Amino acid sequence: MSRSEAVSATIGRGTGNPKRVFLFSGKRKCGKDYITDLLLERIGEENTVIIKISSPIKSHWAEEKGLDLHKLMSANQYKENFRQDMIIWSESVRAKDPGYFCRKAVDMYKAQEKPIWVVSDIRRKTDIKWFTEEYGDAVRTVRVVADESVRQRRGYVFTKGVDDIASECDLDDVLEWNWSIINNGDESEVDRCLKLFIDDIESVL
Numbered sequence: 001m002s003r004s005e006a007v008s009a010t011i012g013r014g015t016g017n018p019k020r021v022f023l024f025s026g027k028r029k030c031g032k033d034y035i036t037d038l039l040l041e042r043i044g045e046e047n048t049v050i051i052k053i054s055s056p057i058k059s060h061w062a063e064e065k066g067l068d069l070h071k072l073m074s075a076n077q078y079k080e081n082f083r084q085d086m087i088i089w090s091e092s093v094r095a096k097d098p099g100y101f102c103r104k105a106v107d108m109y110k111a112q113e114k115p116i117w118v119v120s121d122i123r124r125k126t127d128i129k130w131f132t133e134e135y136g137d138a139v140r141t142v143r144v145v146a147d148e149s150v151r152q153r154r155g156y157v158f159t160k161g162v163d164d165i166a167s168e169c170d171l172d173d174v175l176e177w178n179w180s181i182i183n184n185g186d187e188s189e190v191d192r193c194l195k196l197f198i199d200d201i202e203s204v205l
């Protein structure tokens with residue numbers, strides 16, 4: 001059976017979801033969205049949902065402050081203007097309930113309808129803990145790595161109060177990932193890793 005046949009053969013089964021939960025993390029502008037978008041493109045939307053833990057945070061913030069949610073969700077400068085305030089607010093919620101935004105995000109994306117979940121913005125050890133406690137053996141962790149100079153070319157500027165606090169650094173001392181992917185611009189390395197992810201996905205679909 002070809003790869004695309006194998007993937008499409010699963011459509012409609014719809015039980016026992018999720019079958020895989022990919023937890024992507026990495027420093028600012030390492031390319032988390034870029035890689036997870038490519039993965040979605042290759043697996044297809046029938047089977048896959050991209051979950052952003054930041055979505056329930058941003059939607060709350062947009063509503064509260066009358067901001068443009070679409071612009072807040074995009075990769076441009078707009079979201080940077082509000083990043084610090086959103087971090088402070090979300091920390092206070094997380095302190096009371098570490099799984100709050102993970103749970104909200106799963107609901108918000110109606111993730112249960114799809115077998116493959118790709119969480120594109122894991123930031124905290126408590127995020128990994130929550131997904132692992134909920135979905136156990138289905139969970140796979142992926143660290144996206146890019147050199148600081150490359151990240152800077154993509155728009156990263158070190159910001160005090162953002163890049164030196166837990167929301168950006170909590171996972172820096174985690175050394176064990178199911179996979180690490182070097183995203184410095186070598187497309188063959190990205191392609192190699194995407195194939196590994198897809199092989200793994202095919203083993204559960």
Ligand SMILES: Nc1ncnc2c1ncn2[C@@H]1O[C@H](COP(=O)(O)OP(=O)(O)OP(=O)(O)O)[C@@H](O)[C@H]1O
Nearest residue numbers: 026027028029030031032033034035075154183185
């Ligand atoms: N391998 C790549 N080739 C070309 N462009 C890339 C690559 N990886 C990332 N980019 C570009 O770099 C920019 C930042 O990437 P992206 O938004 O995916 O990073 P991120 O880790 O999700 O950032 P943030 O932490 O701010 O959400 C985007 O414009 C993206 O298209």
